[in-house]
Amino acid sequence: MSGSAPKIQAFVRHDTLPSVAPPVSETGAVKWLRENLFSSVGNSIMTLLAAYCLYALISAIVPWVFNGVWRADSIRDCREVLDGAVGGCFAVIAERWPQLVFGNYPSEHYGRAVIAFLMLFVALAPILFIELPRKMLWFTGLFPFIAYWLIWGGTLWLPILALVGVVAGFAAFRALETKSFFGALIAGLVVTLAFWLFLAGPLSTGLSSVVPLTLERVESREIGGFMINFILGTSCIALSLPLGIALALGRQSNLPIIKMICVMFIEFIRGVPLITLLFVASVMLAYFLPPGTNFDLILRVIIMITLFASAYMAEAIRGGLAALPKGQYEAGDSLGLDYWQSMRLIILPQALKIAIPSIVNIAISLFKDTTLVSIISMFDMLGMIKGPILSSTDWFGVYWELYVFAALLFFVFTFGISKYSQYLERKLATDHR
Amino acid sequence: MKKTVFLGALAIAGVAGVMASAQTLDDVKARGALNCGISTGLVGFASQDANGEWQGFDVAVCRAVAAAVLGDASAVDFTPTTNQVRFEVLNSGEIDMLARNTTWTFSRDVDLKLEFAGVNYYDGQGFMVPAALGVTSAKELDGATVCIQAGTTTELNLADFFRINNMSYQPVPISTASEAQQQYLAGSCDVYTTDASGLAATRAAFEDPSGHIILPEIISKEPLGPLVRHGDNEWGDVVRWTLNALIAAEELGVTSANIEELAAGTDNPEINRLLGSEGSLGEMLGVSADWAKNAIAANGNYGEIFERYIGQNTPIGLARGLNAQWTEGGLLYAPPFR
Numbered sequence: 032m033s034g035s036a037p038k039i040q041a042f043v044r045h046d047t048l049p050s051v052a053p054p055v056s057e058t059g060a061v062k063w064l065r066e067n068l069f070s071s072v073g074n075s076i077m078t079l080l081a082a083y084c085l086y087a088l089i090s091a092i093v094p095w096v097f098n099g100v101w102r103a104d105s106i107r108d109c110r111e112v113l114d115g116a117v118g119g120c121f122a123v124i125a126e127r128w129p130q131l132v133f134g135n136y137p138s139e140h141y142g143r144a145v146i147a148f149l150m151l152f153v154a155l156a157p158i159l160f161i162e163l164p165r166k167m168l169w170f171t172g173l174f175p176f177i178a179y180w181l182i183w184g185g186t187l188w189l190p191i192l193a194l195v196g197v198v199a200g201f202a203a204f205r206a207l208e209t210k211s212f213f214g215a216l217i218a219g220l221v222v223t224l225a226f227w228l229f230l231a232g233p234l235s236t237g238l239s240s241v242v243p244l245t246l247e248r249v250e251s252r253e254i255g256g257f258m259i260n261f262i263l264g265t266s267c268i269a270l271s272l273p274l275g276i277a278l279a280l281g282r283q284s285n286l287p288i289i290k291m292i293c294v295m296f297i298e299f300i301r302g303v304p305l306i307t308l309l310f311v312a313s314v315m316l317a318y319f320l321p322p323g324t325n326f327d328l329i330l331r332v333i334i335m336i337t338l339f340a341s342a343y344m345a346e347a348i349r350g351g352l353a354a355l356p357k358g359q360y361e362a363g364d365s366l367g368l369d370y371w372q373s374m375r376l377i378i379l380p381q382a383l384k385i386a387i388p389s390i391v392n393i394a395i396s397l398f399k400d401t402t403l404v405s406i407i408s409m410f411d412m413l414g415m416i417k418g419p420i421l422s423s424t425d426w427f428g429v430y431w432e433l434y435v436f437a438a439l440l441f442f443v444f445t446f447g448i449s450k451y452s453q454y455l456e457r458k459l460a461t462d463h464r
Numbered sequence: 465m466k467k468t469v470f471l472g473a474l475a476i477a478g479v480a481g482v483m484a485s486a487q488t489l490d491d492v493k494a495r496g497a498l499n500c501g502i503s504t505g506l507v508g509f510a511s512q513d514a515n516g517e518w519q520g521f522d523v524a525v526c527r528a529v530a531a532a533v534l535g536d537a538s539a540v541d542f543t544p545t546t547n548q549v550r551f552e553v554l555n556s557g558e559i560d561m562l563a564r565n566t567t568w569t570f571s572r573d574v575d576l577k578l579e580f581a582g583v584n585y586y587d588g589q590g591f592m593v594p595a596a597l598g599v600t601s602a603k604e605l606d607g608a609t610v611c612i613q614a615g616t617t618t619e620l621n622l623a624d625f626f627r628i629n630n631m632s633y634q635p636v637p638i639s640t641a642s643e644a645q646q647q648y649l650a651g652s653c654d655v656y657t658t659d660a661s662g663l664a665a666t667r668a669a670f671e672d673p674s675g676h677i678i679l680p681e682i683i684s685k686e687p688l689g690p691l692v693r694h695g696d697n698e699w700g701d702v703v704r705w706t707l708n709a710l711i712a713a714e715e716l717g718v719t720s721a722n723i724e725e726l727a728a729g730t731d732n733p734e735i736n737r738l739l740g741s742e743g744s745l746g747e748m749l750g751v752s753a754d755w756a757k758n759a760i761a762a763n764g765n766y767g768e769i770f771e772r773y774i775g776q777n778t779p780i781g782l783a784r785g786l787n788a789q790w791t792e793g794g795l796l797y798a799p800p801f802r
Contacts, residue, residue, distance in 0.1 A: 110671060126514050135516040314552045408504050408544045419512030421642060422505030424779050428669030430642060
């Protein structure tokens with residue numbers, strides 16, 4: 032031990048340092064901003080640009096919405112109230128919303144349309160959500176007939192007899208089902224159609240003269256606004272799905288004639304613009320039908336849009352069918368199932384699941400395509416805006432407010448469809464990805 | 465290919481029209497309602513109020529005909545038709561008459577087998593420019609950009625006008641009146657051209673109408689009138705003379721206010737013949753004796769209709785101009801009721 036040597040004292044800290052907040056640049060909002068928004072020169076410029084665009088948009092939209100005028104008699108009134116300030120003239124929606132939603136549907140019967148609208152969701156529920164009691168499907172089956180009666184009015188016997196026709200067809204189908212599924216299907220269709228064409232008319236006239244059971248009749252041309260988009264959208268989606276499945280199967284069929292017919296139908300319909308088909312429905316059919324034939328315009332349009340959509344549905348479903356490994360078909364055969372059984376029990380459930388995104392895609396675009404009927408002078412939502420509302424001297428020149436309203440209404444429904452399809456895909460996901 | 469099909473369909477339509485419609489008047493009476501084709505919407509000429517009732521200058525013609533034939537101005541089923549399908553709808557027999565700001569031209573009258581029942585509005589193509597441009601005549605528009613509806617007669621008229629005056633222009637094609645308004649206000653074009661009545665209606669909807677002027681030149685003739693199918697002259701007469709009755713009523717001073725009084729009989733034999741207290745004009749036409757009285761009582765005479773829907777006191781604010789009576793320097797000249 033040398034005493035002269037300076038004693039080196041080891042530095043030992045006795046107490047722990049108080050914890051210090053991390054550097055500003057490594058925490059909280061600043062870190063987040065640095066990492067996500069200003070991580071490089073390029074990103075910083077993009078961020079600033081985006082912020083400016085957002086500011087410009089919001090500063091234009093917010094006063095327009097919140098400064099909006101909801102009570103005025105005309106666009107001139109609106110301008111007087113606003114007195115040069117920025118603001119929407121929403122008074123047009125306040126005054127004309129029944130026309131935008133119902134068209135020229137008689138106002139005393141709005142309740143009927145609303146009831147049909149609400150019942151639609153009850154009818155759709157068991158199809159959309161498998162958890163619900165299966166008994167509800169009975170109501171789903173009855174719904175089209177009830178809805179027709181509520182919306183168009185007339186005698187209740189006509190939809191009842193239409194239903195009886197369907198039941199008769201179904202009975203014929205069940206009677207022959209064991210012999211041949213396909214033959215039974217054809218027989219069922221023939222019985223139903225024959226019943227509708229030859230028996231329903233006279234019977235309903237006869238029955239309604241005994242027990243009337245009528246609601247006041249509403250003519251097809253009085254139905255308009257968003258209501259007609261909705262009627263066309265729902266009925267065409269519902270009808271085109273089974274037709275599309277039939278066409279897709281037909282296209283894959285080994286029977287040359289059936290295959291050829293399906294291929295020709297699909298290729299022809301897909302090759303023609305929807306507007307052309309609508310023009311044919313609205314104008315050309317009147318030439319070919321005998322004068323005085325009363326073939327409802329909405330029915331004509333439903334048929335045309337359904338045909339159009341079913342061709343696309345068929346291709347979407349064919350994609351699903353093609354995606355299935357061949358083993359699935361062979362499995363069906365090896366179990367001794369016939370064609371229809373293996374389709375129903377093995378192939379289609381899987382193929383349809385694969386095709387869900389495309390089917391929903393078609394459903395959404397079909398729903399939006401229903402606005403094309405404004406071109407054949409039906410007053411759907413857009414037709415109502417373009418025609419009677421914008422041409423009234425009171426509201427000539429109010430574009431943004433009306434079109435934004437229409438866009439919002441459509442968005443609510445298409446977004447709903449889209450969300451549901453995502454839910455369905457998650458629910459049906461049985462693979463382990 | 466498409467054209468052949470179209471022409472073929474027209475030919476069939478022509479034949480079917482002649483066969484099916486030789487008795488339109490009886491059909492309308494039996495049906496108890498007039499099927500009248502109108503525009504899907506044109507400011508002042510056809511639009512719906514908040515209750516969904518159609519009204520406007522063209523709509524009033526339909527109502528007058530319904531009143532003349534059926535005695536009830538509300539017995540009309542309106543069929544809105546677009547530019548593209550209006551003649552097909554008429555020829556297919558879906559409607560009895562078309563009152564839809566349609567220009568009377570040779571080819572429509574002769575080639576398309578239509579029958580114009582007269583003129584209810586004399587229109588013509590004009591120009592609108594911002595006042596700030598400092599232009600006072602269409603002849604100063606050399607080199608201008610012009611908003612124009614594509615595929616219409618106005619497009620052809622415009623080309624002719626600029627060629628005749630040795631000027632050049634830059635067309636900006638648009639498809640609808642509302643698009644035109646947007647484009648014009650946004651400054652994509654210096655000039656907007658369409659029928660003068662359309663210009664007035666567009667201008668009336670501007671926030672500051674005084675900032676825009678309609679130039680004095682009218683470069684085309686656009687006589688607009690109601691029309692029916694070829695081949696049913698009795699029905700054509702009914703529409704023609706209903707329109708004439710409205711015009712003659714203004715000339716003779718018959719209004720919706722004094723019509724009841726005048727119908728009882730006056731010293732003027734022409735008024736008496738018109739309103740059915742003398743002679744048998746109604747019988748000749750195949751309608752009731754008080755047909756013209758009903759037609760006039762429905763909306764008033766021509767002048768009253770004009771003032772109510774498109775005249776100076778409406779936001780559209782059209783002057784009578786060519787549409788004044790011949791006694792006041794206009795072109796309205798109803799043949800005598802004799």
